[in-house]
Amino acid sequence: MANSKYEYVKSFERCQPDILLPNTWVVIRIDGRGFHKLTAKYGFEKPNDRRALDLMNAAAVAVFKELPDLVLGYGISDEYSFIFHKDCNLFERRAAKLITTIATTFTSHYIYLWPTYFPEKPLSPPMPSFDGRAVMYPSVQNLRDYMSWRQVDCHINNLYNTTFWTLIQKGGMDATAAEQRLSGTVSADKNEILFKEFGINYNNEDELYKKGSVVFRDYELVDPPALAAPVGSAALETDTSETRAQEQPLSKTAAEKERKKRAKARIAVEHVDVIRDEFWLRRPWILSGKAGKLNE
Amino acid sequence: MANSKYEYVKSFERCQPDILLPNTWVVIRIDGRGFHKLTAKYGFEKPNDRRALDLMNAAAVAVFKELPDLVLGYGISDEYSFIFHKDCNLFERRAAKLITTIATTFTSHYIYLWPTYFPEKPLSPPMPSFDGRAVMYPSVQNLRDYMSWRQVDCHINNLYNTTFWTLIQKGGMDATAAEQRLSGTVSADKNEILFKEFGINYNNEDELYKKGSVVFRDYELVDPPALAAPVGSAALETDTSETRAQEQPLSKTAAEKERKKRAKARIAVEHVDVIRDEFWLRRPWILSGKAGKLNE
Amino acid sequence: MANSKYEYVKSFERCQPDILLPNTWVVIRIDGRGFHKLTAKYGFEKPNDRRALDLMNAAAVAVFKELPDLVLGYGISDEYSFIFHKDCNLFERRAAKLITTIATTFTSHYIYLWPTYFPEKPLSPPMPSFDGRAVMYPSVQNLRDYMSWRQVDCHINNLYNTTFWTLIQKGGMDATAAEQRLSGTVSADKNEILFKEFGINYNNEDELYKKGSVVFRDYELVDPPALAAPVGSAALETDTSETRAQEQPLSKTAAEKERKKRAKARIAVEHVDVIRDEFWLRRPWILSGKAGKLNE
């Protein structure tokens, strides 16, 4: 029984374009599907459910452990971004494979870890799931702007949600009234509502809620002196010091060696500013893709 | 704090081409990642582990329940194909969204159901995950050839694996010897080894192993008379009866109505031949995309 | 001097997705770039310049002579569509190669033939050029709808332009007045303006202007009896009679033989209806891709 009569159908697979452009930063972003319903079903706390965010972060850390090629992650609410270095050649940079691997590995751990974070709320169908996409960014500046975009979004959403739910939970408003009250307000207005009407200083809110969660491999921080460098300085531009050799993909052996080094580092989850330079200057290994000095 | 300064990065998302061609059958195929290691870790039985396949099928059925747009599925070993009708417009046919939704919903149920099928073998990291891809097929014949390709593959692999493991488990060979023994053999040779040396009639093996698992929504089978029609007949070519109206996407209301009808049907998992016409002639709803008559 | 140090850049070429899906009809449509300026510069007659259209058609015929794989063409104004059969495998169906070959071969002949059609108006820079795109259509019905879409567009535009320019050229209006006069009118209104005010029966206008130009290889027309078949009949659906063998690409030898046959046929340019079935029923070789009987 020959297989060849039908095997021509395999040739149709070539037509979904799939190879991500070399030498670009790859961002895989996943989003919870229908999490609005999910938060209602399992009674997540508003505006932020600590355990739900801890579960997201735990799943992200597990993804980092299984995929040493990842250099950076960022999570807010029910979304998580996973970033591969521009030199990464995992799965020959096939988009579908990268997206589904990240999305299913994350999902797998999310379901597996659920009982740890919600022991009294067992899962039942329909089950949590996530969709995902891949985006390429050619320059370090593009990548940093992506991270800034998400962190600014986190801030804007959290300030809104915090005020909205305070108006409801402490102010006794219903959702419609709270929405109307906030319509047309700017950040300063919301800060004022929180402070004057409810005695809440937004600055004292949990950094997890205000900044989101930044995931990276943890090495010894680089000395502050570098911080003296002006914004946008050469120190931040890995592109600057590049020789052609570095533009070319690493040899397989060298790439494997770097992956092993990365696999050894502890995975950190911090709630820090990624918009200013400091985060990047003190953690040069993120942009360089070269392992730093392990913390003792 | 304006968001716009960074938001330009969103425009980079348009560059991953993603819309699947309208009027084509969409196959999403997922494959277990590194399942070779997984089967060793959890001691799956060889050549087929009944519980592992039942788990795959249970997860597939759950996916069908959550996604009424699916019309057909096919599973063998650690791979599963999910098929959307050529008229389906779910997620505006965005490939990344379709692939990740299928892959993570499947994964989610796989992890959730694991303890039901392997109560004595709790999961531990690294966790099972799946990669996925989307393929488009323009004609019914292409789609049927895809299904035939997978089912022929199932047969070839299962006959090989059955013989290979019989040589080891009952014949006392080691893997290398078994491999050498089978090198260059055709199907008839393997059938003969099984029968003459071990008294095993391959035809009596479990249909699940020989045919794989076909998943579909279960309506009343259509009468045999249609079976009189010759192979490749018009009855099988939904393309034939199409008027232009049907080439155009259904209205949203009509599409929603069809989805609800589909959601009501029981999900069947059968181990049947999908290469010959009978399967398709008796279940015309699969190719037409129109719900059949519910079984009572 | 080794070449390899730089050659890695070649790998970036894989990332422009390019293979058109097999078993789909491929339409390459080219459009004149900035032809509004061009018609002014060379004083094209309004609403239609006979010589300009003849030049477009002559260039299209030349393209058909150089590319035997083409089965159908359709031209209106400064646009031309060229259609490859769904089984065509020219250039392995690489989109960029197909588009640029069609577009530059057309351009080449357009410039070369210009002096024949406009002997008293020599070309000067900036030169005429064309942009192009490729679109895939999975079914015969999609393809016919594409042709109908273009021919309906031709009719609508020509009726408008004929009335608009009659109001100006014979009615003494300026462009603004003519535009206002036509604002909100339907086809019947325009026909009436032409007939009642200017004694022009639109039906008597040149078929070239009303129907556009259909290009195909000319074989003996098939007998009228077939015309008795109802609209949308099986006779029109080549998909119907397909066996799997035909779904698979032709062998290289067979494909070459068909190309040679096609290369022998005269190229016809006719101004006929392509919306109704008759055109297709009498010229079955267009949809079948099999050469007909040569005219004597």
Added chain:
Amino acid sequence: MANSKYEYVKSFERCQPDILLPNTWVVIRIDGRGFHKLTAKYGFEKPNDRRALDLMNAAAVAVFKELPDLVLGYGISDEYSFIFHKDCNLFERRAAKLITTIATTFTSHYIYLWPTYFPEKPLSPPMPSFDGRAVMYPSVQNLRDYMSWRQVDCHINNLYNTTFWTLIQKGGMDATAAEQRLSGTVSADKNEILFKEFGINYNNEDELYKKGSVVFRDYELVDPPALAAPVGSAALETDTSETRAQEQPLSKTAAEKERKKRAKARIAVEHVDVIRDEFWLRRPWILSGKAGKLNE
């Protein structure tokens, strides 16, 4: 007569992915189709036909005049590369439109100018045509490596062809003998054959043949001091000095202003080294995309 019934076919156009990634250098490379036959038909001189190369360059210069967005070009033999700056947003970076515009504008001028360069050899069908492709390069280094790759190719091919045709034209060999003679030789061997056997110093060959043709907008060269900077220095990395503002697309007004400035500059065609830094350091406007000081 409503148009809408057929217009759905337009939606199929979205499925050819087409937007080139922002912030990447875009190379459009065109190649003569079947120029082997063409050179025979019109009796081009071997190894290089001066008039044929001058015609290619004249067509390229005309393309630069019609497309002010182009910043660099490079031609060898029957191929030409046209480069758009990474910030260029022409045609919203749609690949098919960029490729066909470049390819047909080039073809148009090639045919138009042919009689100027080959007055005694009038064109006749089949006509010259060109295929084309688009490639994206994320970094300046990638772009320079692309240019180096082509120029190294030019050198290797020209040294081979010069020696091959000298063996035939002056050494009396036939093609087979010449090919065998050159089989396995390195550059030094070919140089020696030319010098020792035919008294030809390859270094004295025409720069046009040895270096190919580099096309750019001609401004006042920047002072030599910059040349003191080490290879790979910051001066060469436009990426270095970038602020985020520059990562974002220019405003339409600003972009239009830059285009007008570029349109004023003379188009230079030079046969110079583009592998070393000097070319780039003395013409900073190529990588910066900002017009230089016009020559007086």
